[in-house]
Amino acid sequence: MSRIAQARTAAAQLTGLATDGAQAIGGHVIEVDLACGGTVVAKRHDEPSAVLAEVASLEWLAEPDGPPVPQVRGHDHEWLIMDQVEPGRSSAPAAEDLGRRLAALHATGAPTFGAAPPGGPVDAWIGLAPMRNDTGEDWPAWFAEHRIAPYVRSAVDAGSLEADDAAVLDEVCAKLDSLAGQRESPSRLHGDLWNGNVLWAADGRAWLIDPAAHGGHRESDLAMLALFGCAHLDRVLAAYDEAVPLADGWRERVPLHQLFPLLVHTVLFGGGYARSAVAAARAALRVA
Known part of the structure; x- marks a missing residue:
């Protein structure tokens, strides 16, 4: 199974939502389109502890007055699924x-x-x-x-x-x-x-x-x-x-x-x- 196919499978399993396509955006990071609309980011880690570390980090940093961070949608020992952030320009x-x-x-x-x-x-x-x-x-x-x-x-x-x-x-x-x-x-x-x-x-x-x-x-x-x-x-x-x-x-x-x-x-x-x-x-x- 290709990496993109793996990402779609992981996104569907971990969010409970059907997917409608995917595209790699670099390295182990893949954007997955949801059939209901919207996009999530699927990120693969080789080490299970790296998944846990990033999930815990994102949740710890999600302070109301702090800089925004992506919301975690789901994870397992290999994949982290989170909201996609639409890029813009610095100002x-x-x-x-x-x-x-x-x-x-x-x-x-x-x-x-x-x-x-x-x-x-x-x-x-x-x-x-x-x-x-x-x-x-x-x-x-x-x-x-x-x-x-x-x-x-x-x-x-x-x-x-x-x-x-x-x-x-x-x-x-x-x-x-x-x-x-x-x-x-x-x-x-x-x-x-x-x-x-x-x-x-x-x-x-x-x-x-x-x-x-x-x-x-x-x-x-x-x-x-x-x-x-x-x-x-x-x-x-x-x-x-x-x-x-x-x-x-x-x-x-x-x-x-x-x-x-x-x-x-x-x-x-x-x-x-x-x-x-x-x-x-x-x-x-x-x-x-």
């Missing part, structure tokens, strides 16, 4: 709305740093990379132990990161307490907030997709949003800061918070991401 008003809503989402908080969404697995995923949601009460120690060190080890073992470069990242871990800025309570993070996971929709809003939600530092989401560029980012950040002011020095800490996604990319893709991670680490150390 300054939508960006400002995103900033305010992201601030509201973060403010809903999390029990601890590293906390998985309720019902979500400890062994979760960020994209195609494993992400373990071990918890901690102190952000610098938690970030060093669970968001930097494991990926440095994996990158070194894979030959993507040289030992001398790994030493720079180890130095960041050793100095994180002084690099972290003022202490903040855990925020409810999207967790994988690069610009590709911001969907500018036809309804004039910015929707969030493909989360790797967990408890973390709110500056991490904002730093990742800046990593690969985001439309109207200055409007997003200004609206966020107006709604819930950011701590002094947050701009200088952007490279520090970008270390996690850069190391994930180093593990997955190697190449220039290792150089970018080391450059970010050196930039973070210069702030000390």
